[in-house]
Amino acid sequence: MSFQKIINNKVQCTICPRNCILQEGQEGFCHIRKNINGQIVLTSYGYNTGLAIDPIEKKPLFHFYPNSTVLSFGTLGCIMGCRFCQNWHISRGKADAKMLNPTSPADIIAVAKEHNCKSVAFTYNDPVAFFEYAIDTAKLCRKNGIKTVAVTSGYINPEPAKEFFKYMDAANIDLKAFSEKFYRKNCLAHLQPVLDTIKYVKNHTDCWLELTTLLIEGENTSDEEIQSECRWILDNLGEDVPLHFSAFFPNYKFTDRKATDYKTLLNAYNIAKAAGLNYVYIGNSSVAETAATYCKNCGKPVIKRVGYGLGEYNLDNGRCIFCGEKCAGMFE
16 A cells, blocks of 8 residues: 655655655655655665564563563664654664665564564664555564564554554554643654554554653653643543653753653652553663552552563463453463
8 A cells, every 4th residue: 555645746755744745866754765756665675773582571562472572673764853862873864774684574574483582573763664664574474473563653644554553463652742842842743643643553453552651851751741641541542551651861962961860750650550540660660669560450460570571470361360350461
């Protein structure tokens, strides 16, 4: 399926809300979608910045086959312009994709099988940018019994979203903040398309959904903003969508900012729990209590985590062994 339009002898890419209109030879905002002979071509197709075998918890996905391994890969470019990007050398890199590692979808499947990976993750840079490469790989994953994971900003137009998430088994979507001002200033983007994508994934697909908010001191850490985000999640997604608060570290154009204080993360965690969200986590932290999954009925820990590994697992068929309550998610 092609997501492009011809406008005054130029081609408009309609994958993401930027809707870039490109003349012959021109690249879009993402740097990897280019007008070549009147067609949008993904110049990074079949090339990646490296393959890594990770615990699924690193994505982060805490309710999607815990303790399984995932094969992670990404390309260059991004549809977002985050000034605080933690992978900016990849997402904003303009190097020739053909200088990267040539890897076909079939090659990726072969590596995943060789290392007994439960799933393949499209990550590092936003897979919405490498839409065709991700989908072709995901289709092949399905044929080979391998799960698929999208780690994405959710900045995608409605029709491409239908095609994209049809092939994803799980997604962690970055809800970078809960204000339009933050998105415009710090991401060169808009909030509403992200909210629309999140609602679509949760309410109209079978894709398992978790959310991550990277907290940056003084930018998106006020009690009011965290409370508004949690209310929106409850009203639009329900109480069982896991929410991860992760720590920012100085990078890219935010090197003058300080790393997120643990007290800030803990404050957000407590606000989310008090609001009624059942599954809240603090990332980038070694504190076991805020990385554990608690039964929403009896309150006992059903999964204890040590770093990215499991310390204790108290689920049987996805149910709490103490009271029998089902834990939201996908479990063996």
